[in-house]
Amino acid sequence: xxxxxQRFTGDLHMLRSFGASGVGRGVVxxxxxxxxxxxxxxxxQRMKDAGLEPHFDPLGNLFGLAGEKSLLVGSHSDSQPEGGxxxxxxxxxxxxxxxxxxxxxxxxxxxCVSFQDEEGRFxxxxxxxxxxxxxxxxxxxxxxxxxxxxxxDMRAQMTDLAGDFLPxxxxxxxxxxxxxxxxxxxxxxxxxxxxxxxxxxRDMRITFVGRQNHAGTxxxxxxxxxxxxxxxxxxxxxxxxANAVTPATVxxxxxxxLHPNASSVVPGRVEFSVQWRDADAVRLARxxxxxxxxxxxxxxxxxxxxxxxxxxxxxxxxxxxxxxxxLGAAAETLAPGMWQKMPSGAxxxxxxxxxxxxAAMLFVPSIGGISHAFDEDTAEADLVLGLQVLxxxxxxxxx
Ligand code: HGY
Ligand code: MN
Ligand code: MN
Numbered sequence: 001x002x003x004x005x006q007r008f009t010g011d012l013h014m015l016r017s018f019g020a021s022g023v024g025r026g027v028v029x030x031x032x033x034x035x036x037x038x039x040x041x042x043x044x045q046r047m048k049d050a051g052l053e054p055h056f057d058p059l060g061n062l063f064g065l066a067g068e069k070s071l072l073v074g075s076h077s078d079s080q081p082e083g084g085x086x087x088x089x090x091x092x093x094x095x096x097x098x099x100x101x102x103x104x105x106x107x108x109x110x111x112c113v114s115f116q117d118e119e120g121r122f123x124x125x126x127x128x129x130x131x132x133x134x135x136x137x138x139x140x141x142x143x144x145x146x147x148x149x150x151x152x153d154m155r156a157q158m159t160d161l162a163g164d165f166l167p168x169x170x171x172x173x174x175x176x177x178x179x180x181x182x183x184x185x186x187x188x189x190x191x192x193x194x195x196x197x198x199x200x201x202r203d204m205r206i207t208f209v210g211r212q213n214h215a216g217t218x219x220x221x222x223x224x225x226x227x228x229x230x231x232x233x234x235x236x237x238x239x240x241x242a243n244a245v246t247p248a249t250v251x252x253x254x255x256x257x258l259h260p261n262a263s264s265v266v267p268g269r270v271e272f273s274v275q276w277r278d279a280d281a282v283r284l285a286r287x288x289x290x291x292x293x294x295x296x297x298x299x300x301x302x303x304x305x306x307x308x309x310x311x312x313x314x315x316x317x318x319x320x321x322x323x324x325x326x327l328g329a330a331a332e333t334l335a336p337g338m339w340q341k342m343p344s345g346a347x348x349x350x351x352x353x354x355x356x357x358x359a360a361m362l363f364v365p366s367i368g369g370i371s372h373a374f375d376e377d378t379a380e381a382d383l384v385l386g387l388q389v390l391x392x393x394x395x396x397x398x399x
Contacts (some may be wrong), residue, residue, distance in 0.1 A: 003391050005384045008097040011046065012383070014170075015077065015093060016040060016085040023372025027085055031078040031117035031126070032060065032154035039077055041161075043092065043124040045267045050100035053310035056161045056329065058137060060116035062164060064099055067109030071398035072099050072171040073390070075178060076118030076127070076349060084179070084376020088118055090358075090364070090383065091177045098391045108398035109169065115349045120273055124203055124312045128352035131165060146255065155363065173323060173358040173397060174351045177390045179378055183369030184342060191337035191382055192389060193363030194327045198351040199248075200284050200316035203275040205255075205309035206295055208233075211267030211301070212260065226270040227258055237274075237293045244286055249286070250345065251276040251330060256395050274337040279343060317351035323360030323397060331362075335385060346371075362390050 019027040019035030027388050029035040044054035047064030055063045063072075095112030099196025102110045104336040116127030121144035134300045141152035155162075185193055210224030234253060241251065255273035276287050288311060299306035324341070331339035344361065353359040364386040 003097060003387060004103045005387065008093060009380060009383065011093045011096065012086075012089065014042070015089050018042065019079065021081065025085065026374030027089075028081065029077070029079040029082050029083065030081060031119065031121045032151075032157065036078050037158065040114065043077065043096070045113065046096060050096065050097055051103045054156065055163055055166065057131065057165045058155070058162045059114065059127045059130050059140070059157055060158055060162070062114045062279075064096060064109045064112040064171075066099055066103060066366055069170060069172060070111040071351075071394055072111050072113055072174045073176070075115070076112030077114040077177050078117055078119050078121070080119045080372050082372070082374055084371050084373060085377060086179045086378055086383075087181065087371055088178070090179055090378075090386075094177045094387050094390055097387060098394050101391065102398070104396065109397055110394055110398050118349055119204040120203075121145050124201060124314060125349055125352055128349040132168070132352040133354045134355065136354060144255070154209070170357040171357055173320065174350060174353040174361070175327075175390060175394055175397070176322065176348055176353075176359055177362045177386050178346075178348055179366045179371060179376070180363040180373035181346045181366055181369070183366075185340075185363060185365035186367065186369060187306065188340065189303050190338050190340050191335055191365060191385055192331045193342045194229060194324050194331065194339060194360035195319050195344045195350075195363060196324065196341050196358045197279060197343050198317045198348055198361075199277045199279050199318060200314055201275065201277045201347055202282055202284050202311055202313040203273065204291075204311045205271055205273055207271045207307040207309075208299060208302075208304045208379065209307065210219075210268050210304040211266070215264045215266055218266055221298055222239065223266050224268070224303045225266050226304055227267045229268050229298055230256070230272060232302065233295055233298045236298055237291065240294055241287065241292055244290060245278070248282075248285075248345070249276070249278045249283065266288055275346065281315055284313070292372055302390075309340075310338045312353050314347060317354040319350065319354065319360040320358035323358050323393075326393040326396050327360055327362050327389065330389045331398070334392065335359035362386060362393075363388070
């Protein structure tokens, strides 16, 4: 029996129930959380029911294996601290449905996968980073989340389930379907995006250390106020980046921990994240230099010390031309004229997979371009069309 869209959407909504939050619309299912463990064990059972061999590797990446060598189709099922129900989950369940349907009707062997910690509770695309040997397990184990947990401690909860890392040559290539997480498909009115390349990213933590003091008795000119330093840093960054970026470049200060975060205390310490993304690795490096220069200048102006954490990141990744062509051909057959080629401003596991095998991605529209928020959503018809196009391309590539 070919694809079963009702079974596909049913599994999508079942996965949504693990960590359901935000009035049931979104999910809180961070890597290695209880909801993540329950979701992965449910996925493993669905893979087993489909005749696929469930396999957890030491990081918690979960594969549903078919045959000796197969095409791999999947994404990630962990979420941001406040996540949408489709980010990653769509690609995982699409991979499951395509692998299951291929098994049922004697099609070519297709395996599926849910990578772990794509959303970076600990690193950046940590699960596929380690599996593609870009990051050593021992180094990843030392990563600490914003609550002070180490990855080693969190993954230790599933060692009884974990097997070895799978060899990359078990798979002939990788396909990932994902919501666009941006406004362009909706704006242009097309239903499918064949991804040409995925931007590169850099992510680092900066700490300013000043002097904690009384908010009433400390004159302004004697303060070593780390919030004022952060505020000046952000203003200087936006102004100095003007000559270094393009309209497609993005940068974000998304995490700020002010200490002691009290209204009657001059903050003596602030730790914050700076994340930047661009399709050009040279520009990413230039921006890193600027960020460090500006932070040191501002720190000196505000008599605070500056400390830099490690810079984590990924290089820009081009998607495989042949795989893109198959996705385009499938889209043109099933939705003539309703697809376009486009870059990805979001990171995806496909960027890591592309370093060890042919990899490509298919986007479906995000309503209002919203993602990484509880109200992330996509029309069901768009989800099913994406599944059908992905399946057609997967079967052509899997032989
Ligand atoms: O941030 C990203 O691009 C991905 O969704 N983790
Ligand atoms: Mn994602
Ligand atoms: Mn995401």
